[in-house]
Structures are given as C-alpha cells and as structure tokens.
Amino acid sequence: MSSNNPNTNPNITEIATLIGDPSRIAMLISLLGGKSLPAGELARAAQISPQTASSHLTKLVEGGLLVSEYYGRHKYFRLAGSEVAHALEALQAIAPSKPVRSLRESDRLKALHFARTCYDHLAGKIGVALTDKLMELKLIEQSGKDFILSEAGRKKLIAFGVEVDGTTGTRRHFARQCLDWSERRHHLAGSLGAALTRRLFELKWLEHLPDSRAVRVTEVGTRGFAEEFGLMDIQ
Amino acid sequence: MSSNNPNTNPNITEIATLIGDPSRIAMLISLLGGKSLPAGELARAAQISPQTASSHLTKLVEGGLLVSEYYGRHKYFRLAGSEVAHALEALQAIAPSKPVRSLRESDRLKALHFARTCYDHLAGKIGVALTDKLMELKLIEQSGKDFILSEAGRKKLIAFGVEVDGTTGTRRHFARQCLDWSERRHHLAGSLGAALTRRLFELKWLEHLPDSRAVRVTEVGTRGFAEEFGLMDIQ
DNA sequence: TTCATACTTCGATCATAATCGAATTGTCTT
DNA sequence: AAGACAATTCGATTATGATCGAAGTATGAA
Numbered sequence: 001m002s003s004n005n006p007n008t009n010p011n012i013t014e015i016a017t018l019i020g021d022p023s024r025i026a027m028l029i030s031l032l033g034g035k036s037l038p039a040g041e042l043a044r045a046a047q048i049s050p051q052t053a054s055s056h057l058t059k060l061v062e063g064g065l066l067v068s069e070y071y072g073r074h075k076y077f078r079l080a081g082s083e084v085a086h087a088l089e090a091l092q093a094i095a096p097s098k099p100v101r102s103l104r105e106s107d108r109l110k111a112l113h114f115a116r117t118c119y120d121h122l123a124g125k126i127g128v129a130l131t132d133k134l135m136e137l138k139l140i141e142q143s144g145k146d147f148i149l150s151e152a153g154r155k156k157l158i159a160f161g162v163e164v165d166g167t168t169g170t171r172r173h174f175a176r177q178c179l180d181w182s183e184r185r186h187h188l189a190g191s192l193g194a195a196l197t198r199r200l201f202e203l204k205w206l207e208h209l210p211d212s213r214a215v216r217v218t219e220v221g222t223r224g225f226a227e228e229f230g231l232m233d234i235q
Numbered sequence: 236m237s238s239n240n241p242n243t244n245p246n247i248t249e250i251a252t253l254i255g256d257p258s259r260i261a262m263l264i265s266l267l268g269g270k271s272l273p274a275g276e277l278a279r280a281a282q283i284s285p286q287t288a289s290s291h292l293t294k295l296v297e298g299g300l301l302v303s304e305y306y307g308r309h310k311y312f313r314l315a316g317s318e319v320a321h322a323l324e325a326l327q328a329i330a331p332s333k334p335v336r337s338l339r340e341s342d343r344l345k346a347l348h349f350a351r352t353c354y355d356h357l358a359g360k361i362g363v364a365l366t367d368k369l370m371e372l373k374l375i376e377q378s379g380k381d382f383i384l385s386e387a388g389r390k391k392l393i394a395f396g397v398e399v400d401g402t403t404g405t406r407r408h409f410a411r412q413c414l415d416w417s418e419r420r421h422h423l424a425g426s427l428g429a430a431l432t433r434r435l436f437e438l439k440w441l442e443h444l445p446d447s448r449a450v451r452v453t454e455v456g457t458r459g460f461a462e463e464f465g466l467m468d469i470q
Numbered sequence: 471t472t473c474a475t476a477c478t479t480c481g482a483t484c485a486t487a488a489t490c491g492a493a494t495t496g497t498c499t500t
Numbered sequence: 501a502a503g504a505c506a507a508t509t510c511g512a513t514t515a516t517g518a519t520c521g522a523a524g525t526a527t528g529a530a
Contacts, residue, residue, distance in 0.1 A: 256488080257488095258489095283488090283489075283490090284489075284490055284491090286489080287488070287489055287490070290487095290488080290489090291488085307497060307498070308496065308498065309497095
C-alpha cells in the first residue's frame with residue numbers, strides 16, 4: 001500500500017452508485033429481460049413520478065447503463081449491453097436469497113414469454129411468429145422502422161375483418177415495428193397491429209389471462225391460425 | 236402489470252447501495268486480490284479516518300460482503316466470497332475506461348491487465364490465455380456458465396500437481412466462468428481455478444508484485460507455460 | 471385548430487448518510 | 501504498572517441527491 005493510492009477508478013464508484021438506488025434498480029430489473037420500455041412504464045414499475053423517473057433515466061443513459069430511442073412521443077429505454085445484465089446478475093448472486101419466488105410467478109413468466117399484449121398489440125412468441133408469417137405471405141414488408149401493408153395484405157386483412165381504415169401503407173405509425181424482449185425480434189405494432197389484435201380477441205382466438213398481460217390462444221384460435229395463416233405449432 | 240409488484244428485491248438494492256460509495260469501493264478494491272487487511276490499512280487505502288472506516292466496515296460485514304477476524308488488537312477483513320469478487324469485476328467491466336493520470340499509474344494498469352489475481356484465481360491476459368489454451372487442448376470445455384473438466388484434463392492437472400479433489404465436472408462452482416473486465420473474455424474461476432492458481436504460485440511460475448493484485452510471470456514460469464501448455468508469447 | 475398524452479426542466483424541500491472530533495474499550499509493549 | 505496503538509461508539513455537522521409540484525415542449529388524435 002504505502003505509496004499506492006488505490007483510490008482507483010472513480011468510474012466503478014460511479015457505476016455502483018448509479019445502480020445503488022431503489023428506484024433505478026427497479027427500472028433496471030424491469031429491463032433485465034432485454035425489452036425496451038417507455039419512460040412512463042418504468043416510472044410505474046419503480047412507483048415514482050414521471051419527473052423523478054426522467055431524472056433517473058437521464059443519469060442511467062449518461063452512465064452508459066441504458067440506451068434510449070424515440071418512438072413518436074414515447075421514449076424507449078433498454079439495457080446498453082449484455083455486460084450490464086451480467087453485472088446485475090452478479091449483484092443478484094450476492095444478494096441474500098429472494099423471498100420465495102412462487103411457482104405461480106414462474107408460470108406467469110412463462111406465459112408472458114409465449115404470448116402477451118404490448119399495450120394494444122400482440123407480442124411474445126406468437127406475436128413474432130404471426131408477424132413473420134405475414135411477411136412470408138408478402139402481406140406486409142419491412143420499411144425502416146415501419147412495416148408496409150401490401151395490396152394483397154390489405155385485401156386479406158379486410159376480408160379477415162380487420163379495420164384497416166383506408167390508407168394502405170404510408171401513414172406514420174400505421175404499422176410500426178416493435179422490438180420483442182423475449183424473442184429479440186420485431187413484431188407488428190402501430191394502429192394496424194392494434195386493429196389486428198382487436199380482431200383476434202373479437203374472434204375469440206385469443207383471450208386474456210386474469211390479472212396479466214399474458215394471453216392464451218384458444219381452441220378456436222389454434223385452428224384458426226393454422227387454417228387462415230398456416231401458423232402451426234401454436235400451443 | 237397491475238397486480239404485479241415489480242418492486243422486487245430490496246436485497247439487490249441494498250447490496251448495490253453498499254457498493255456504491257467511494258470509500259467502500261476503495262476498500263473493496265484493495266481486498267480484491269483476496270488478501271486480508273486490517274481496518275487501519277483499509278482506512279488509509281480509502282483515505283478516510285479510522286472512525287469512518289469502522290462504520291463502513293461494519294456495514295460491509297453486515298451486508299455480507301466482507302468477513303472479519305480478530306488478530307490481537309487488529310481486526311482483519313477480507314471478501315466474503317468469490318461471488319463478491321465476481322460482482323466487483325462485473326462492475327469494472329461496464330465502468331468506462333479510466334483517464335490515466337501518471338505514467339506510473341499507466342504501468343500499474345498495464346500490469347493489472349496482463350495478470351492479476353481475482354480473489355483466488357488468475358485473471359487478466361494470462362488468465363484468459365491459459366483458459367483458452369486449456370479449451371484448445373480439450374482439457375476443459377464450456378458448459379453454460381461453467382466449465383467441465385474432461386477426463387484428459389483431470390489427468391493432466393493432477394499430474395501437474397493441482398488438487399483436483401475427486402469429482403470431475405459437475406459440482407457447483409467447481410469450474411466457474413468469470414468475465415474478465417480487461418479482456419472481455421472468460422477465464423477459469425471456481426475451486427478448480429483457485430487450485431490451479433495455487434499450484435502456479437507454488438511452482439513459482441507466478442509471483443505477486445508488491446502492493447498490488449498484479450502478478451508477474453517468472454523466468455521459470457515463462458518456460459513452464461511454453462513447455463507444459465504450449466503457451467508462447469507470455470510476457 | 472384544440473385537446474390529451476409523454477416526457478423534460480426548474481426549483482424547493484427533505485431525508486439520508488458520509489464525515490470527523492471526542493471519548494471509550496481493549497490489546498500490546500516496556 | 502504506564503503509555504502507545506487499534507478499533508469502536510456517540511454526537512453533531514454537512515453535503516448530496518431523491519423526490520415531486522409547476523410549468524414547458526413535443527407528439528398524436530379529433
């Protein structure tokens with residue numbers, strides 16, 4: 001020691017200080033799955049006001065733990081990289097054993113991975129699979145951060161009962177791409193995604209699980225997805 | 236959502252808060268090499284008064300990050316386990332690279348990057364290179380977050396004088412992967428990593444640099460690494 | 471356009487905790 | 501024994517930063 005001034009790395013202090021706040025931890029843990037979440041949802045997750053959340057999120061981005069991206073008036077945040085997730089897990093590892101993670105919780109988590117609503121549209125394994133299928137059938141195609149609905153797609157979806165409401169492709173946020181945390185792939189969002197999802201509930205192909213964003217594919221749905229879209233292996 | 240109260244784990248918050256203090260970080264980093272140090276020395280390392288240090292150390296022990304032991308009128312502290320070291324290194328990995336102040340500092344940093352002990356095992360360029368070589372020689376192989384010691388590996392290491400102590404592969408944390416902040420690669424940790432490192436010091440292939448976690452490869456070691464493991468370019 | 475929503479900035483309040491001086495306990499040395 | 505040293509406890513000070521209300525900006529919807 002002696003001459004050694006191991007006051008090394010103000011950096012690691014900064015990082016640890018950044019992590020060492022209850023509200024910020026709550027947000028970070030919410031993001032641990034890899035999903036992007038908007039500021040508002042993170043505020044709710046941490047049970048703090050939007051102002052406070054904004055302040056925290058700014059710090060987390062400046063500290064290099066998060067990155068952000070605008071989607072319209074929403075600002076989405078996600079972990080800056082796998083190292084961040086790794087560090088959080090390493091901290092979990094020395095945190096005293098968690099208060100009884102119930103089996104029910106684990107089940108709910110599995111359900112969330114499989115299918116869930118993301119606000120108003122469909123996400124999870126099913127959301128991604130359906131989106132893939134729509135692309136495969138050339139009903140939609142990628143275009144920057146959006147999807148474009150093809151003429152064939154428009155006809156097909158209208159026939160299916162979706163309120164496509166006029167304009168085919170170019171309106172802003174008509175058919176957004178939304179990054180899926182569980183699948184790490186994009187699924188269909190935007191007003192078209194919402195309308196399609198609405199229709200799926202209407203047809204009772206899908207139903208909500210109680211008290212959750214998770215979604216179940218019904219008997220009818222399983223058949224329907226196969227017959228209408230050639231989507232097998234659903235459930 | 237809704238019924239979901241993601242105010243999860245006050246534990247991890249506590250741990251991160253504990254780590255997120257400049258003085259405590261300084262002490263923890265001083266202990267990263269795996270040594271036990273008395274309170275007074277830790278106070279000097281953190282450049283704070285003994286009173287303040289005492290307060291911090293009490294908290295670190297209560298938080299489970301350190302353990303203490305009396306030796307006469309001195310009280311020695313050391314890291315509570317390899318998980319703590321692992322978490323600290325994981326934090327280092329996301330800490331932005333430091334602005335190097337002095338030449339001496341740069342030298343010390345280089346030494347740390349080259350070879351250092353991480354609690355009880357070997358890290359840095361050499362730690363990673365050796366781990367790579369062991370994989371190349373099929374003495375160990377990756378398996379999730381662990382390594383598995385092959386039968387050939389077991390024989391080789393026993394012949395080399397490492398106390399492999401029975402069970403070959405499956406024990407928990409027997410051969411952990413540990414993310415290296417300087418190399419951004421994995422190196423061998425766990426009890427096997429510790430045993431191997433112990434043997435390397437025993438053979439005097441490695442020696443500690445004074446006042447540091449840094450490690451030097453000796454003359455004998457340079458030859459040894461080349462002959463036994465085909466590890467060239469050491470140094 | 472007007473209205474609602476999502477987020478940010480500013481300012482003030484308030485609680486937490488890091489810090490050290492002073493005094494105390496316990497241990498080692500002489 | 502006395503004196504020095506190591507660590508701790510207590511108390512007071514102080515600075516940092518988390519928090520939210522109020523107001524402002526930007527986007528989307530009607």
